[in-house]
Amino acid sequence: MEEDIIHRIFASSPEDDDFLPKTVEDIFNDFTGRRSGFIRAFTTDAARFYSLCDPEIMNLCVYAHPNGTWEVNSPVEVLPPNLPQPVLGINFAIDGMQFHDWLSFVAVHSDCWLLSISSFFSANARLTRHDRNRLFDLINNLTTLSEVVTIHHAIQTLFQVMTRSAYYRR
Amino acid sequence: MEEDIIHRIFASSPEDDDFLPKTVEDIFNDFTGRRSGFIRAFTTDAARFYSLCDPEIMNLCVYAHPNGTWEVNSPVEVLPPNLPQPVLGINFAIDGMQFHDWLSFVAVHSDCWLLSISSFFSANARLTRHDRNRLFDLINNLTTLSEVVTIHHAIQTLFQVMTRSAYYRR
Numbered sequence: 001m002e003e004d005i006i007h008r009i010f011a012s013s014p015e016d017d018d019f020l021p022k023t024v025e026d027i028f029n030d031f032t033g034r035r036s037g038f039i040r041a042f043t044t045d046a047a048r049f050y051s052l053c054d055p056e057i058m059n060l061c062v063y064a065h066p067n068g069t070w071e072v073n074s075p076v077e078v079l080p081p082n083l084p085q086p087v088l089g090i091n092f093a094i095d096g097m098q099f100h101d102w103l104s105f106v107a108v109h110s111d112c113w114l115l116s117i118s119s120f121f122s123a124n125a126r127l128t129r130h131d132r133n134r135l136f137d138l139i140n141n142l143t144t145l146s147e148v149v150t151i152h153h154a155i156q157t158l159f160q161v162m163t164r165s166a167y168y169r170r
Numbered sequence: 171m172e173e174d175i176i177h178r179i180f181a182s183s184p185e186d187d188d189f190l191p192k193t194v195e196d197i198f199n200d201f202t203g204r205r206s207g208f209i210r211a212f213t214t215d216a217a218r219f220y221s222l223c224d225p226e227i228m229n230l231c232v233y234a235h236p237n238g239t240w241e242v243n244s245p246v247e248v249l250p251p252n253l254p255q256p257v258l259g260i261n262f263a264i265d266g267m268q269f270h271d272w273l274s275f276v277a278v279h280s281d282c283w284l285l286s287i288s289s290f291f292s293a294n295a296r297l298t299r300h301d302r303n304r305l306f307d308l309i310n311n312l313t314t315l316s317e318v319v320t321i322h323h324a325i326q327t328l329f330q331v332m333t334r335s336a337y338y339r340r
Contacts, residue, residue, distance in 0.1 A: 059249050079229050079259030080275075084282045089249030105250075108293040112254045112286040119285045123278040123316045132314075136306040144302075146293045 022125040024135045030066045031118050031139055037064030038110050038145050042103055043152045045070070050099065059089035062106060064114075084116035100153050107145040115139070192295040194305045200236045201288050201309055207234030208280050208315050212273055213322045215240070220269065229259035232276060234284075254286035270323050277315040285309070 021027040041049045041062060052072040053060060063086060064070045075081075075088055087109035094102055118139060122132055143151075191197045211219045211232060222242040223230060233256060234240045245251075245258055257279035264272055288309060292302055313321075 080257050080263050080279070084257065084279065084286070087250050087254065093250050108290060109250070109254065111293055112289045115285045115289045116254070116282040119282045120278060123281055123314065129310060129313075132310040133307055136310055137303055140299060140302040140306055143299075144293065 020124060021121050024127065024131050024138070027118050027121045027125065027127075027135055028138050030121065031114055032142070033066035033068050034064040034114055034117070035142065035145065036068040037070040038062075038107070038114075039148055040068070041070040042107055042110075042145060042149050046103065050094075050103075053091040053094055055091050055094050057091060060091045061086040061088060062090060062110065064110070084113065084120055086110065086113040100149075103149050103153075104146060107149040111145045114145075190294060191291050194297065194301050194308070197288055197291045197295065197297075197305055198308050200291065201284055202312070203236035203238050204234040204284055204287065205312065205315065206238040207240040208232075208277070208284070209318055210238070211240040212277055212280075212315060212319050216273065220264075220273075223261040223264055225261045225264050227261060230261045231256040231258060232260060232280065234280070254283065254290055256280065256283040270319075273319050273323075274316060277319040281315045284315075 021030045041064065049062070049070075049072065053062075059075065060072050061075050062070060062072050072091075075085055087106075090106050090109075093105060097105065118135065122135060127135065191200045211234065219232070219240075219242065223232075229245065230242050231245050232240060232242050242261075245255055257276075260276050260279075263275060267275065288305065292305060297305065
């Protein structure tokens with residue numbers, strides 16, 4: 001089955017990962033690389049990320065790659081895909097949601113996707129129960145993307161309030 | 171955001187869950203309920219499950235519910251869905267794969283989906299790092315669906331070999 005999975009990942013994934021992580025450390029590195037990409041998309045690159053999610057275009061997904069980059073792209077065309085896929089149609093949710101709520105929504109689903117990917121690699125590597133526990137302990141000790149978005153929003157709001165109050169004190 | 175999520179889950183999920191689990195124990199119960207459904211689908215109900223996945227029909231998913239039941243159904247129509255969705259088009263994979271490989275493929279993705287769902291509920295319940303660790307320790311101490319399928323297949327093969335050798339000894 002393993003060869004078939006590898007073949008299909010390259011056939012259906014928009015990524016060009018050149019290896020499948022096989023150890024707890026490699027899977028965790030893959031996780032943290034993709035997580036960095038998402039953090040960039042949801043904080044410093046948030047305006048560009050938002051502008052790419054045009055609700056007029058067909059359904060879009062946000063992908064993050066192990067090298068810390070991110071991209072908004074169409075879902076894979078080959079069904080079933082091999083790698084678990086991120087949530088479909090994030091651009092349709094823009095209509096009718098506040099910017100911060102939309103970002104939180106995408107962040108929650110991206111957290112789910114990151115765990116899915118790690119679970120997929122962990123099954124492919126046939127990790128033992130002990131190793132799975134170790135991997136998910138490492139993962140769960142990190143701040144989730146959903147928490148990062150909330151903290152970033154709180155800091156931005158605080159900054160705005162402080163700037164405004166400094167303006168009024170002039 | 172929470173009310174919006176609740177509204178959209180009921181609008182877009184094929185399930186009629188009447189509550190969103192909020193504690194480690196409730197999320198774990200949801201996980202084990204759905205897991206039982208999948209185990210049934212991939213072992214005792216495997217022949218029926220296979221027969222429902224007609225490659226001639228449009229793309230299908232397999233869902234398992236917290237009450238331990240399972241169903242093969244079309245994906246949700248509203249995009250983006252709120253609950254993470256299972257892998258799309260499992261029926262298309264039947265062509266060109268051995269039965270056991272196909273079942274392993276679906277089991278790996280169902281493991282990923284179960285983790286996604288728990289991650290979604292854990293974000294919705296705003297679980298702390300400590301609680302997330304506790305939840306995923308409970309989850310990772312269970313045999314994965316992928317392991318269940320492998321063990322079940324090994325037992326079935328052994329049974330067939332024993333039956334055959336008993337036949338030749340007559």
